[in-house]
Amino acid sequence: MRLWTMAVVGLGLSLSALTTANAQESDWEEKPYIIEDGKVDYGTYNGYRRYHNTCHVCHGPDALGSSFAPSLTESLKTMSYTDFLEVVTNGRQAKGAANQDSVMPSFAENSDVMLYIDHIYAYLKARADDAVGRGRPERLPPEEDQVFQEWKDSQ
Numbered sequence: 001m002r003l004w005t006m007a008v009v010g011l012g013l014s015l016s017a018l019t020t021a022n023a024q025e026s027d028w029e030e031k032p033y034i035i036e037d038g039k040v041d042y043g044t045y046n047g048y049r050r051y052h053n054t055c056h057v058c059h060g061p062d063a064l065g066s067s068f069a070p071s072l073t074e075s076l077k078t079m080s081y082t083d084f085l086e087v088v089t090n091g092r093q094a095k096g097a098a099n100q101d102s103v104m105p106s107f108a109e110n111s112d113v114m115l116y117i118d119h120i121y122a123y124l125k126a127r128a129d130d131a132v133g134r135g136r137p138e139r140l141p142p143e144e145d146q147v148f149q150e151w152k153d154s155q
Helices: 002-030 042-059 081-090 117-128 146-154
Strands: 092-095 101-104
Touching: 042 117, 042 146, 081 117
Parallel strands: none
Antiparallel strands: 092 101
């Protein structure tokens, strides 16, 4: 009986930890950026840089869209991180207005995108939430930037 009770308690603790981890991940997906006094964290800033290195060619400056691709500031108002990751990784083909084909290429093999996909998402989500404006955002000082400190510690 005692062993069974310990197993049930252990399972309860594991489920509690899993629930906490899922809640943290959900919180990150809803707000993957930190902005203080108009300055963004390292991840959001790096996302801006990576977006403008690769994605802006089709999706336009500041993710506002173009004649080639839709506005990501609008798309990310309703798109989940999982769906975003799926489209960027695998690409997508869709029929648009007037039966015009729209093609998003796969970036699965592009390390400049895939290694920084969370940062790109953070920047685009901040744009979609109107938390960061157009143009190059100002960055938090490294010593005040929790995201930068976590990244630095992982190196």
